Amino acid sequence: MSEQSTAAISIRETGLIVAELFGPTFQGEGPSLGTRAAFLRLSRCNLTCSGRMPCDTPYTWDIVRYDLRNESSRRSVMEVGDELLLLDTTLVVITGGEPLIQQRQLVPLVRRLIDAGRRVEFETNGTFVPLSGLLIDGVRFNVSPKLSNAGMPMSMRIVPQALTALAESGRATFKFVASDRSDLDEIEDLVQRYGLAPVYVMPEGRTPDAVLSRARELADDVIARGWSMTQRLHVLLWGDKRGR
Numbered sequence: 569m570s571e572q573s574t575a576a577i578s579i580r581e582t583g584l585i586v587a588e589l590f591g592p593t594f595q596g597e598g599p600s601l602g603t604r605a606a607f608l609r610l611s612r613c614n615l616t617c618s619g620r621m622p623c624d625t626p627y628t629w630d631i632v633r634y635d636l637r638n639e640s641s642r643r644s645v646m647e648v649g650d651e652l653l654l655l656d657t658t659l660v661v662i663t664g665g666e667p668l669i670q671q672r673q674l675v676p677l678v679r680r681l682i683d684a685g686r687r688v689e690f691e692t693n694g695t696f697v698p699l700s701g702l703l704i705d706g707v708r709f710n711v712s713p714k715l716s717n718a719g720m721p722m723s724m725r726i727v728p729q730a731l732t733a734l735a736e737s738g739r740a741t742f743k744f745v746a747s748d749r750s751d752l753d754e755i756e757d758l759v760q761r762y763g764l765a766p767v768y769v770m771p772e773g774r775t776p777d778a779v780l781s782r783a784r785e786l787a788d789d790v791i792a793r794g795w796s797m798t799q800r801l802h803v804l805l806w807g808d809k810r811g812r
Contacts, residue, residue: 583642584673587611587628587665590811591655596802597770598710598743600689606655608648611640613665615693619719620747621772624808628665645673649680663691668698675701682706694734694742695727709740711764715754717747731762743798747772747782752789767795774808 591606613629623629627639652660660681662674667690678688679701687706690698694711711734714725734740742764744755752769759767769790771782779800790797806812 582673583644584648584670584677585611585640586643586648587625587640588811589648589651592657593812594801594805595659595661595689596800597691597798598689598768599741599766599796599798600659600708601798601801603659604657605659605661605689606652606657608652608660608662608667610662610664610667610670611636612669613693614669614695615666615714615718615720615725617714617718617720620717621715621719621745624774625665645677649677652681653684653686658685659687659689661689661691666693666695668692668696671696671699671702675699678702678707679704692734693725695725695730697730697733698737703737703739707739709734709737710743711740712743712745713758713764715744715746715751717751726758728762731758731764735763735765741766741768743768743770745770745772746786749786749789752786752793756793768798769795770798770800773800773803776804776807779803 587609589608592604593607595601595603595605609625609628611628616629617623627634667674681688682704690709692709692711694713698709713731714720718725744767746752746755746769755769758764769786771779771786773779773782783797783799787797802812
């Protein structure tokens with residue numbers, strides 16, 4: 569999606585629609601796994617993951633099961649920044665939902681965090697081209713393109729323009745959630761088609777036993793393909809507990 573189209577998806581461009589803000593905790597996934605971090609989880613998403621890979625934060629978008637008015641609040645950028653800085657972590661993770669839906673409002677927040685000496689990581693599904701105001705030193709993107717196991721057509725979950733822009737930014741890591749070996753061939757196709765690197769594979773699971781079992785099943789094949797593996801540290805430590 570283009571920079572222009574992202575604004576149309578936002579409900580308004582006043583403040584941020586926040587699902588939760590929490591920490592200090594650990595970054596549980598990707599290259600910064602284990603790093604002490606604060607989390608800003610924004611509400612709303614443009615995808616509807618289901619199938620073999622159901623969304624683990626449906627309260628950010630699912631209007632059938634949740635009343636989003638009760639699950640989120642509109643907060644000022646200044647207030648959110650104040651709270652994140654008070655948590656006093658070197659890393660701030662901005663996630664969702666899909667945080668880049670609100671990326672115009674996030675530009676001043678991210679600049680404030682960077683000016684205060686923080687690093688920022690976005691957890692994104694890779695369907696939005698990031699604004700130039702977010703492509704600054706101290707910002708990284710953990711991009712998780714959705715596979716067919718998420719139960720959506722490719723035209724909805726794969727946006728070539730966005731993946732290419734993220735890959736060419738030099739600020740992205742590509743993190744794929746896999747539930748079995750058959751998912752690895754699909755990952756390989758996307759990696760080759762869009763020049764995605766570096767690549768991390770993360771085993772799906774909402775319990776420690778499920779995560780570890782799938783990690784053992786996938787590990788040798790991930791090594792053979794020249795990729796890295798990441799865990800879901802928060803699940804291993806606290807299960808599927810919200811706000812950890």
